Amino acid sequence: MDYVLPLSDIALDDVPEVGMKAAVLGDLRRGGFRVPDGFAVTTAALHDALGAAEPGTAVTELPFPAGLPEQVAAALEKLGDVPVAVRSSGVSEDLAGRSFAGMYESYLNVFGAADVLAAVRDCWASGSSERITRYHQDFTDHPARVAVLVQVMVPATAAGVAFSVNPVTGQRDEISVSAVTGLGDRLMSGEATADEWTVRSGAVTRISGDGTVLDASDVLRVADVVAQVAEHAGGPQDMEWAIADGEINVLQARPITGLSAAEQIPVDDEVPEGFWVQAPNANAPSVPMQQSVFLPVFDASISNIFRYTTGGRAAARMINGRVYLSTLVDSPDEQVRGLEQAGARVAAGEPLAVIRRWNNELKGSFGDRIRAFRSTDLRSLDDDGFDRYFRDLVAMFAELHDVYFTLACAGIVAMGELGLAGQELLGFGPDQTFAMVGGPDGDHVPATTGLSDLARIAAANPELRTRLADGTVDEARLAEVDGEFADAFARYVSAYGHRTIGFDITEPTLAEYPGTLLNLVTAQLDRPDEVAKRKQDLAAAREAVLAKARARLAGQADRERFERALGQAEEGSALRDEKVFYAVSAWALFRYATQEIGRRLHAAGLVDRDDDGFYVGLDEGLAALHESTDLREAVRLGRGRHNWALANPGPKFHGQYGMPPSIEGITLSAAAQHVRALSSWSMTLQAPPAAAKDGEGLAGLAASAGRYTGPVRVINGIGEFGKLRDGDVLVCKETTAQWSILFVMVGALVTDQGSLLSHPAIIAREYGVPAVVATGTATTELHDGQLVTVDGSSGRVIPVTT
Known part of the structure; x- marks a missing residue:
């Protein structure tokens, strides 16, 4: 009788013969997953051994059925006579609702037929142990049937467990990864403390450990495999894995048992009076720490966005976990007063003065302060010192955002002056106006050109180029291949990596994703000079538009007005991305400080996880450090409310929109009339897109001229x-300055959100990339690999039928 089955021949239907563990691994191996080779000793072997033995014979002394020793020896020879792992594979093991996890035995690094057969007997004995028998009898009156799985040992450099959903919170959109160096049995037995990570929407967060076992790119690879295993299995999975020779091996997979849904605690905030719009860039609800710090800053500074246009007032409020904005309705007298004040500021040259102060003083000062905060070793501070650090950081954070929104309005005015001049003097539309302003410029630009410089260094080293291209070198081993490149890469990460991708402290920084930056360098190996070429092309196109404009100007007064407006627009052209560059650098510091407060609270036994710091407020967290207050209940409430907000996005609007009282017929000064015209010009850039016609794809705002056909790549975050x-068509919700590092590779851009003055529109024009923004649904209606044509002149995204 055949008692041995090769793993390659085993399928899920073979559970009665080989047990659940072996059947699942055989199925995964047949499904294309990397599973170490091996074989199974069937349940019939134990059955026949028991049948042939004298009553009362101990399992460890059972005689082997005839033919089994020879079959095991032959199977080992086929594997190459290498060390193997010998593990029990129970028929009832790893079923949904009954895991038997940790109850059956495993024996590692077993060598030779004699020792393997001895381990087989020990596995049989584990199947009849009292703890398994009692556990088993909760489900069936039949005795446990045990097969034995024998597999080639893999030389693991790291191993662990991954869950396709968070087993603690039950969150279905969050993957958990645990990792230790070497073999995973050290983790299962409790001998080693693991690095613990969570992955959500491609974003990796380390919640405990020192982060030395895996880098973020490896965590993402493990997360991708467990997600594929779960999809293959049709339900949430708990997967044991090991990395050997750079490859991820699946060692075991089973349904996650005892899974409960993430606790959701409803939030029912009172909606303030008025008309409230969900903040356009707030794609996710804010965690409590972010609410406690950013909301007061946002509310205090948001009115600056109208300082040089309407002089109106705005407010920010948290409604059911999400930020909403409202423009307060003013009486006619208040509207006139605001317009007159704004007009006086513009007439006095305040917008240009603010831009020049930023260029000449403020950005340098904020840059120095940000670098000083970043250079502080947070772990070296005592709790009092950390308290002062965090509060000083919040004060700087508030100052920067006050300037940020003032600059945003000054930039609108500078571009509006050029827009009005072009419209009134030349009949130019917005696209021609934008074409007259310079290409990529500002302190944020080296973040993009620096990647091209790195690609140039790498391309000159054949070995490094090859290893980057085939993925056999990571950031930790760069110095072994090219010391110059390793040093340059480290300098780049230090200078430009400490930025969040969006205005959300739960999102990791680029410095936490060095592997992603290295991938972006690799993608430019064949075109390291592409950024310089695009800048040259844009400069040439700009000069052509300007020459046409200047040739059509009629008189001296018109030419002076045009050149004055052009000069202001050029001085403010870098503002859009440059202020974001500094702001997200401050957001990175905010994130790091939040991680540190969570680490301290966890170390003090006041919370359960390092990332619990995100789920308490600033004052609450700092006070707990001083007073040793247990915050577990506060964290439970914060997480539960955040989970509820994630599951309940809320309406785009609260309240009824009401037109402000008309001020028609009221006499305004020339200065007030001018800022009103500037406001009207800028508002035309916010016009909603026309609805798409049936069969013609998506419609949005035509944001950057040109036509391009290519494959879609939907990107939801840094991960x-x-x-x-x-050459991909980048499809995303929105972009910020940090996304600029991608544009050297982008063939076209499509976004859910935006306007002609939004970042995606501006960056696309700066890089000469066709773009359609404000489609509303591109990230959900388009999919990776889909071929589309993006028409940045008509605002259409059309699927291509092949």
Whole structure:
């Protein structure tokens, strides 16, 4: 009788013969997953051994059925006579609702037929142990049937467990990864403390450990495999894995038992009077720490966005976990007063003065302060010192955002002056106006050109180029291949990596994703000079538009007005991304400080996880450090409310929109009339897109001229930057300045949100990339690999039928 089955021949239907563990691994191996080779000793072997033995014979002394020793020896020879792992594979093991996890035995690094057969007997004995028998009898009256799985040992450099959903909170959109160096049995037995990570929407967060076992790119690879295993299995999975020779091996997979839904605690905030719009860039609800710090800053500074246009007032409020904005309705007298004040400021040259002060003083000062905060070793501070550090950081954070929104309005005015001049003097539309302003410029630009410089260094070293291209070198081993490149890469990460991708402290920084940055360098190996070429092309196109404009200007007064407006627009052209560059650098510091408060609270036994710091407020967290207050209940409430907000996005609007009282017929000064015209010009850039016609794809705002056909790549966050390939159509909700590092590879851009003055529109024009923004649904209606044509002149995204 055949008592041995090769793993390659085993399928899920073979559970009665080989047990659940072996059947699942055989099925995964047949499904294309990397599973170490091996074989199974069937349940019939134990059955026949028991049948042939004298009553009362101990399992460890059972005689082997005839033919089993020879079959095991032959199977080992086929594997190459290498060390193997010998593990029990129970028929009832790893079923949904009954895991038997940790109850059956495993024996590692077993060598030779004699020792393997001895381990087989020990596995049989584990199947009849009292703890398994009692556990088993909760489900069936039949005795446990045990097969034995024998597999080649893999030389693991790291191993662990991954859950396709968070087993603690039950969150279905969050993957958990645990990792230790070497073999995973050290984790299962409790001998080693693991690094613990969570992955959500491509974003990796380390919640405990020192982060030395895996880098973020490896965590993402493990998360991708467990997600594929769960999809293959049709339900949430708990997967044991090991990395050997750079490859991820699946060692075991089973349904997650005892899974409960993430606790959701409803939030029912009172909606303030008025008309409230969900903040356009707030794609996710704010965690409590962010609410406690950013909301007061946002509310205090948001009115600056109208300082040089309407002089109106705005407010920010948290409604059911999400930020909403409202423009307060003013009486006619208040509207006139606001317009007159704004007009006086513009007439006095305040917008240009603010831009020049930023260029000449403020950005340098904020840059120095940000670098000083970043250079502080947070772990070296005592709790009092950390308290002062965090509060000083919040004060700087508030100052920067006050300037941020004032600059945003000054930039609108500077571009509006050029827009009005072009419209009134030349009949130019917005697209021609934008074409007259310079290309990529500002302190944020080296973040993009620096990647091209790195690609140039790498391309000159054949070994490094090859190893980057085939993925056999990571950031930790760069110095072994090219010391110059390793040093340059480290300098780049230090200078430009400490930025969040969006205005959300739960999102990791680029410095936490060095592997992603390295992938972006690799993608430019064949075109390291592409950024310089695009700048030259844009400069040439700009000069052509300007020459045409200047040739059509009629008189001296017109030419002076045009050149004055052009000069102001050029002085403010870098503002859009440059202020974001500094702001997200401050957000990174905010994130790091939040991680540190969570680490301290966890170390003090006041919370359960390092990332619990995100789920308490600033004052609450700092006070707990001083007073040793247990915050577990506060964290439970914060997490529960955040989970509820994630599951309940809320309406786009609260309240009824009401037109402000008309001020028609009221006499305004020339200065007030001018700022009103500037406001009207800028508002035309916010016009909603026309609805798409049936069969013609998506419609949005035509944001950057040109037409391009290519494959779609939907990117939801930094963790997915590495998916982008040269020539892809980048599809995303929105972009910020940090996304600029992708544009050297982008063929076209499509976004859910935006306007002609939004970042995606501006950056697309700066890089000469066709773009359609404000489609509303591109990230949900388009999918990776889909071929589309993006028409940045008509605002259409059309699927291509092949």
